Amino acid sequence: MIETALLGVGLHGPGMVGWPDGGDVLAGRTPYDAADTPAPRPENLSPRERRRVSQAVRLALAVGQEAVGHARVDPADLPSVFGWAHGDGTTVQRILMELSTDERHVSPKDFHHSVHNVAVGYWAIATGCHRACTSVTAARDTFASALLKAMAQVHSDGDPVLLVLCDTPFPEPLNTVCPVGAPLGIGLVLAPAGTRGAKAGLTADFAAGAVEPTPPDLPALHDLWRQNAAARALPLLAGLARAEATHLTLPYGDRAHLDLALAPC
């Protein structure tokens, strides 16, 4: 079993813009309205960089920024774990389209933006962070894998760690083979258990046995939850928003799961 504190949250998804308002939606205190979703706007990128990067990178940076602000920690000091189920399919598709032509003129910008760690790379540039930054995936189980990695890193180094989840839909035809639904970004700042200012305590255990994933309470979020891997984290955020002790089992592979327990402070 592993235990950490949860210091801060960032959230941006359909009908859930920012943690205070999005938390109210998840807790059922405010009606859900997916139509009311402005584009994420990270403030720590220069206008030029903001234009250069993809929607997915803007989303990841915006929720990361909200989470570190909520946690009152300096992002430059923070190792980070970015979990991204399928990477930036929009950029990869542009390259694949170009490679299917006779000319094969791959754009240099597309190529270096196609790497899975593009979001965390821009995060480090935007925040001046020289700490360990990584970009991981376990496909639909990305939340479980990135969370366990981030918690183990907190345990190992004793420093807070930023966890960012971010998945955005792909254009057709990639969308047909890998539907992601709608864009959803979530940022969590984790820290050693007992850290002052914690919003909640979080424990996790990796255990044998298959489990079914837990859907969010709001039926309107079920489509998103089925398609967007980051949405596996929504039931945990709902527990935090309600300030309710929450126990969840989170599938991790076909034969194991995470036992998660959230204890709001």
Next chain:
Amino acid sequence: MTPLAITALSSVNALGTGLAATAEALRANRGALSPNDYEDARIDTHIGRVDGVEDVRLPPELARFDCRNNRLAEMAIRADGFEAAAADAIARYGAHRVALILGTSTSGVREGERAFANRDPATDALPADFRFHETHDHHALAWYVAERLGIAGPAMTVSTACSSSAKVFADAEQLIAAGLVDAAIVGGADSLCLMTLYGFRSLELLDTGPAKPNDANRRGISIGEGAGLALVERPTLAARPALARLLGYGESSDAHHMSAPHPQGLGAELSMREALHRAGLNPAAVDYINQHGTGSTQNDRSEAQAIARIFGHAIACSSTKGATGHTLGAAGIVETAICVAALAHGLRPGNANLETLDPEIEMAVQPESAPAEIAVALMNSFGFGGSNCSLLLGRGEAAPPQPGGAS
């Protein structure tokens, strides 16, 4: 940190399949780069192509994972007795007490390239037999290997470009130290594809001839492919002697540019210093550094500055990418295997294709391999996004694998 035992290790790269083949090729100063003949990529460059990938067959029940990248992983499973070692570890610890953490940059994107080339001209629909999740997707590699070896522990893919399969050792150490698992299988695979060949060409980073890292007349990289797997365990629990030990790791970010290294190697310096700190070692304890050394002038020089600031100018260094090619996301595990071969065989790997050392590379770099007592080796892997990782490796007590030995 408490050192971890590396009790099994497999290596696949253009020099050969199996650790002994790599060690033999290094000892004989044999390079493996050849003129590009990859599919219909019309690019004047050299590549490090692994022989025999086309003939590999995955087990029939896992045929849905078939792609070049997973075939390289299959070769790594079969090499160096790795499959049996993994089975032993799973039997001893339990399938859910062994983690699987693999690095890749492009996974099986070649299948995506094929699917897009064959899409319906009217509707853009991709062919019905395109298996996105099992081949093209980043996690396809770890998914395949987990199914193939019967691992039920935490499985994760690290994709941080060319540092991917070095950073997996850090993840393994953290999961083991937290008591979440008892052992981890780490490594990675990256395979030749059009995306990286044309992508690096677009960045004007490809040499036309074989890459000459550290050379005054270098002109860029040669892309290679490769794979490898390592079993890491707590030494107190391991049932077999260690081939080598992971003494420390360091990770850092340049926070400078997406595709260019920090000009003075700031991130490289931070990751090497952190590795030394975790290992509790002074720079003087390091006998050999396997550089990231891609063959791009910016990369080689910035790394060299960082090395010189920590280790001075007498440290023995080499880049082995002139022999294997730059295996991108597999570079970490391929070059970890080279360091383990160096430790086990008492061999300082040469810097293939070096003719005239760049005067700005002020370290002891020799073109040819030579016998040497190496107790501690440092391996660097740096990637796009300014992602840096350094591993410190120490000798184990197991006899080194011999050419033609049991595999």
